[in-house]
Amino acid sequence: MWRLDNTIQPYAWGSHRALATLQGRPSPSAAPEAELWMGAHPRGPSQLQGDGRSLPRAIHDDPRAMLGDSVVQRFGPRLPFLLKVLAAAEPLSLQAHPDLARARAGFEEEEAAGIQLDAPQRNYADPHAKPELVCALGRFVALCGFRAADETRAFIEALAVPSLRALTDPLWARSEREGLVATVHALMSMTTPAPLVQTVLAAVERSHAVDDPWQRERAWLRQLGRRHPGDIGVVVALLLNLVELTHGEALFLAAGNLHCYLEGTAVEIMGASDNVLRGGLTAKHVDVPELLRVLDFAAGPVPIRRARPIDAHEAVYDTPSPEFTLSRVELSAGQQWSAPGVGPELLLSVDGRVHVVGDDGSSVALGCGESAFTAASHPCRALRAESSATVFRATVAPRASRS
Numbered sequence: 236m237w238r239l240d241n242t243i244q245p246y247a248w249g250s251h252r253a254l255a256t257l258q259g260r261p262s263p264s265a266a267p268e269a270e271l272w273m274g275a276h277p278r279g280p281s282q283l284q285g286d287g288r289s290l291p292r293a294i295h296d297d298p299r300a301m302l303g304d305s306v307v308q309r310f311g312p313r314l315p316f317l318l319k320v321l322a323a324a325e326p327l328s329l330q331a332h333p334d335l336a337r338a339r340a341g342f343e344e345e346e347a348a349g350i351q352l353d354a355p356q357r358n359y360a361d362p363h364a365k366p367e368l369v370c371a372l373g374r375f376v377a378l379c380g381f382r383a384a385d386e387t388r389a390f391i392e393a394l395a396v397p398s399l400r401a402l403t404d405p406l407w408a409r410s411e412r413e414g415l416v417a418t419v420h421a422l423m424s425m426t427t428p429a430p431l432v433q434t435v436l437a438a439v440e441r442s443h444a445v446d447d448p449w450q451r452e453r454a455w456l457r458q459l460g461r462r463h464p465g466d467i468g469v470v471v472a473l474l475l476n477l478v479e480l481t482h483g484e485a486l487f488l489a490a491g492n493l494h495c496y497l498e499g500t501a502v503e504i505m506g507a508s509d510n511v512l513r514g515g516l517t518a519k520h521v522d523v524p525e526l527l528r529v530l531d532f533a534a535g536p537v538p539i540r541r542a543r544p545i546d547a548h549e550a551v552y553d554t555p556s557p558e559f560t561l562s563r564v565e566l567s568a569g570q571q572w573s574a575p576g577v578g579p580e581l582l583l584s585v586d587g588r589v590h591v592v593g594d595d596g597s598s599v600a601l602g603c604g605e606s607a608f609t610a611a612s613h614p615c616r617a618l619r620a621e622s623s624a625t626v627f628r629a630t631v632a633p634r635a636s637r638s
Contacts (some may be wrong), residue, residue: 236609237286238601239581244270253322253500257555257585258604267324273581273606273629274317276507278360281608290608302579303611309557316559318581318606318629319503321369325341326459327496328517329378329468332365334490338510341525355520360509366556367505368487368540369628370563371480372585375499378455378475380492383532384411390449394438398431399470415474415532423514423523424629436460436469453475455497459516468495468515476537483563485540486555491531502585504625508560523609533619548572549628555603560590561634566620574618578611580630587624592617597632603627 241256249269254613255262272279275291282289291314296300298511306315311361333341343357350357369375384406391403405417425431439453439460447453455477459469475493478486480501488494495516506605512526513519542550542563549572551562564572566589582591591599594616599607609615618626 236599236607237283239606239608240270240282243268247329248323248325250322250324271320275314276317299611300612310360313403315507317505317507322500323496323498329495329514330511330532331491331493334508335364337529338364340360358522358525363506363508365506365508365510366489368552368554368561369501369503370485371482372500375501376479376497377478378472378495379475379478379486379537380476381415381477383535395433396438399435411534412532422467425467428467432465432469449531463516466515478537485552488539492527494528495578504559504561504629539614557632560630562628564626566624568622571617571619574615576614576616577630578609578614580609582607583627585625588621589624589626590619591615
């Protein structure tokens, strides 16, 4: 096993405090710190302390020892998941991710077209899917999936904007799914959306009633409008569920889920992919036709996931994803938990100090914000807590994945 040195991505929406505080570094940081990456993704590979190699190099050198026969057979010689701590001080882009079939086809199409992997207009960085699970470390706010049509109709009527009502008429005239498809296509295909966006934002500002049921939605639309004036993503955002997680609660986002993380810090695990299709609220590349091609137009409330206890210390977040399983281990000072001995595995401490004990008796100490990798050939056998501790475990899902 190895303690890891990990990459911090300095995206503009990142926090100056969250990751620094988690890791016990001076806060605020000089630059925004958006995501702490743990894994073998080429854009931010973890380094093995005391080894001199990156994690992807070590996997390349001996994939079966590092990953195990089952993982290599299912996913090839690659770690199929990426673990992150995400720290959003400002909203991210409006985005969705493709399923495996579209990721493979889109990657092949862009390769054949000769589009460089680092080109700003590139959509598909790899041929892999990117399902993701985000687990809140405190309050975490997101727009996620399309709201039920009857609720959205009520919100639109409350705004009382004739031009918006006309564009969204399919929500009244057609079935829920067909109405959403037509409405989203109409909005995102507008050549000059700024007048509509400005009119909607003016309507958002008009109501300050204490009993307004849309107060939270209006407040976030105002924030998005200030950051992205004239961006049609502001209007599309009013079609989405506004979800607020508390500590330990999670969201699972399957392929095609239109979402926008707004604020907060969370542990995030995903398929090891960087395929992001953006529809607005960003200065980065936006490809509306490709985004519309992959969107899931199912509507309704978003299920909030809570960890299912396995034993006295470990609880798992069940998802249908074959790429990963995420669980949480809670220990009091002096307690030891016997691990099931699976691999490969990433272990991340988000509170306290623990010792990761290998099957050969070796041990690695992890402080808050530190992580370790254990290979399939020498899995983790136990966690010992010096103080009260919380550790997230990321593993590959078993063949019969749970949902």
